[in-house]
Amino acid sequence: MAAPVMPDESGATTGGLPVRGGPRFRWSYAPWVAMAALMAGTIYQLRSQGRLWWCACGQLSLWSGNTWSQHNSQHLVDPYSLTHVLHGMLLCGLFAWLCPRLPFAWRLWLAVSVEAVWEVVENTDIVIQRYRAVTASLDYLGDTVTNSLGDILSFGIGVAIARYLGFWRSLGLFLVTEVVLVMWIRDSLLLNILMLVYPVDAIRAWQMVH
Ligand SMILES: [Zn+2]
Secondary structure (H helix, E strand, C coil), X not given: CCCCCCCCCCCHHHCCCCCCCCCCCCHHHHHHHHHHHHHHHHHHHHHHCCCCCCCCCCCCCCECCCCCCCCCCCCCECCCHHHHHHHHHHHHHHHHHHCCCCCHHHHHHHHXXXXXXXXXXXXXXXXXXXXXXXXXXXXXXXXXXXXXXXXXXHHHHHHHHHHHHCHHHHHHHHHHXXXXXXXXXXXXXXXXXXXXXXXXXXXXXXXXXX
């Protein structure tokens, strides 16, 4: 009497082929492994460009509320983190439209890749010099690595919020956040882009008064 054939880890019952979805590696982990690699690469690149780990003041506060102080873009989160939430909402919409059939985890990875490249480019010496020359950011020396990671985290939260809210409610939240930022810090994502691409003297003068 033959013993019942049981599947085993040697692959004997699958002709020596590896069993798909077996215990060794789940493909659902792949986007998160890729995400970790992306973060490691981003940190390495920012450090190579000379960015500091943390604000030169050395205070351990994760939050910095005064955008006109030298602590801005140096701690983990500050009012500008909200502009990165808005980036996340925009790119969530863009990638949902460009590649609707891609699993969400991979779309998130793609979007975070774009944001990470933005952070690296934003913190090259060329862009830092341009910010200082044409915007109100006279003391700006580039973001710290911690702040860039906070920006990317904020971005990921923005992607999640947009996915949860859908298009119209996201659009409403986007516009409300822009208005709140303009009233709070005299800057916003749209103003920031405008002033970088096409500086307006009257807006710069208004931003300098605080
Ligand atoms: Zn500081």
